[in-house]
Amino acid sequence: MKVVGISGLPGSGKSLVSKIAKEKNIIVINMGDLVRKEAKKRNADVGETSIKLREEFGEYVLAKLTIEKIKKESETANSKNIFIIEGIRSQHEVRMFRKSFKNFFLLSVFASPKTRFNRLKSRNRNDDSVEYEGFLKRDQRELDFGIGNVVATSDCIIINESDLETYKNQINGFFNKILN
Numbered sequence: 001m002k003v004v005g006i007s008g009l010p011g012s013g014k015s016l017v018s019k020i021a022k023e024k025n026i027i028v029i030n031m032g033d034l035v036r037k038e039a040k041k042r043n044a045d046v047g048e049t050s051i052k053l054r055e056e057f058g059e060y061v062l063a064k065l066t067i068e069k070i071k072k073e074s075e076t077a078n079s080k081n082i083f084i085i086e087g088i089r090s091q092h093e094v095r096m097f098r099k100s101f102k103n104f105f106l107l108s109v110f111a112s113p114k115t116r117f118n119r120l121k122s123r124n125r126n127d128d129s130v131e132y133e134g135f136l137k138r139d140q141r142e143l144d145f146g147i148g149n150v151v152a153t154s155d156c157i158i159i160n161e162s163d164l165e166t167y168k169n170q171i172n173g174f175f176n177k178i179l180n
């Protein structure tokens with residue numbers, strides 16, 4: 001079994017990696033979706049919920065949920081047995097994944113704050129801020145989880161500063177390497 005973790009600050013372009021992976025029949029577990037699901041259940045803010053969950057169940061809460069999900073899926077998954085974990089934010093999580101999966105590979109996506117802010121403004125998902133201040137606050141929350149260390153210790157980094165076509169080619173190049 002091969003597991004690829006994806007990290008990167010908000011708006012860096014992680015979701016396109018997942019989208020292309022899904023097209024290649026790779027199963028994607030989105031850690032952000034786990035938080036969004038829980039926030040909805042609690043009728044609370046997504047950012048708040050991510051902090052609360054860690055307070056209530058510890059640093060490893062999302063990693064544990066993710067590992068459980070992968071183990072369950074791998075029992076039923078077909079031939080490929082490759083999984084993507086999108087949205088890793090702390091080194092605690094990375095450590096746990098490296099321990100749980102022998103074949104774990106960490107990919108990060110980087111784009112400058114200015115680029116990410118502009119992309120998020122046009123994306124306009126309900127937890128996206130259109131104000132620069134809100135954007136910085138969200139960045140800071142993720143940096144406080146330790147995402148900077150995660151990106152710095154990645155096995156591979158894709159720089160997503162150019163157009164979508166270029167980025168797609170980079171992602172496909174990455175998958176060609178990893179799948180062979």
Ligand SMILES: Nc1ncnc2c1ncn2[C@@H]1O[C@H](COP(=O)(O)OP(=O)(O)OP(=O)(O)O)[C@@H](O)[C@H]1O
Pocket residue numbers: 008009010011012013014015016032119120122123160161162163164165167
């Ligand atoms: N190279 C690119 N050129 C133009 N737009 C891009 C590029 N890369 C990503 N985008 C767009 O930028 C927005 C943010 O990207 P995406 O949703 O993949 O970020 P993310 O890393 O998944 O963010 P989050 O952590 O907030 O979910 C999306 O609307 C996406 O389509």
